[in-house]
Amino acid sequence: MAVRDTDVNVQGSALAGQHVLLGVTGGIAAVDTVRIARELRRQGAQITVVMTNAAQRIITPLAVRWATQGEVITDWDGDMQVLDGVxxxxxxxxxxDTLASYLHGLQNGPLLMALSVARSRGNPIMMVPSMHIDLANDPITDELVDRARHQGISIQWGNEEEGK
Structure with missing residues (x-):
């Protein structure tokens, strides 16, 4: 039973003992980060977060830290030791933008560096794209998603709501 406001009631063990690196990018769907992080915790996950600068303009690292009770990385850290146990x-x-940048090997922030490290270590990567329907239907987006899947990345599209 949850006692403190940061506690969660564990509802399953699907992620028990798993250390999940949660990447948060600047899509407006970042407002759901608190809900998603708490659900991961309800399934037993330990969470470390890497937020892009754009994500920090939508939701604060303080709110994300509260939800995860884990480290929130917002700036470069050359060795990224936190990835050792992910x-x-x-x-x-x-x-x-994040998907394209990752697939083209760009390293313009800690999340892209973390993704490259995870890829080189063979860690599983799942991405949940969030964008306006016009961008989602662009053939370039299809190419990016196909390339990501070819590299072994799990791409999970959410439900379309309000043209997004």
């Missing part, structure tokens, strides 16, 4: 990476929301 079992998997979940990027939600994943903007098209």
């Amino acid at each position: 079992d998997g990476v979940l990027v939600v929301p994943t903007t098209r």
Whole structure:
């Protein structure tokens, strides 16, 4: 039973003992980060978060820290030791810019560096794209998603709501 406001009631063990790196990008869906993080914790996950600068303009690191009760990385850390114990990476929301930057090997922030490290270590990566329907239907987006899947990245589209 939860006692403190930061506690969660564990509802399952699907992620028990798993250390999840949660990447948060600048899509407006970042407002759901608190809910998603708490659900991961309800399933037993330990969470470390890497937020892009754009994500920090939508939701504060303080709110994310409260939800995860874990470390929130917002700036470069050359060695990224936190990745040593990571079992998997979940990027939600994943903007098209983040997906394209990752696939093209860009390293313009700690999340992209973390994704490259995870790829080189063979950690599973799941991305949940979030974008306007016009961007989602762009053939370039299809190409990016196909390339990501070809590299072994799990891409999970959410439900379309209000054209997004």
